[in-house]
Amino acid sequence: QVQLVESGGGLVQAGGSLRLSCAASGRTFSSYAMGWFRQAPGKEREFVAAISWSGGSTLFADSVKGRFTISRDNAKNTVYLQMNRLKPEDTAVYYCAADLALRRVTAGTNEYWGQGTQVTVSS
Secondary structure, eight states: OOEEEEEOOEEEETTOOEEEEEEEESTTGGGSEEEEEEEOTTSOOEEEEEEOTTSOOEEEOTTTTTTEEEEEEGGGTEEEEEEOSOOGGGOEEEEEEEESSHHHHHTTOOSEEOOOEEEEEEO
């Protein structure tokens, strides 16, 4: 099994940057595609970014394309979300997710989910 723990959230000003980390446990971590989702108060959870098991393929939501970068370090069992030029509308709880294929991650019905980390962007 895979357990996911997010960290790195916090309060930043608009235009600033933040890097989220998702630490995974489990011997089969490198076999999973990984992704990030977010949920703002009163809104549905939305897809943010995803990365294949090898790191060779990535996908981004249009709302974050060009500003966010997803990467992974399988040796450290960690996935990262680098967020640049943050906007107040990026404020949300960010969740890490994992499944066996990239398209399964983006579909939102992931096999594993983290607990979430709060990101707040002030105007």
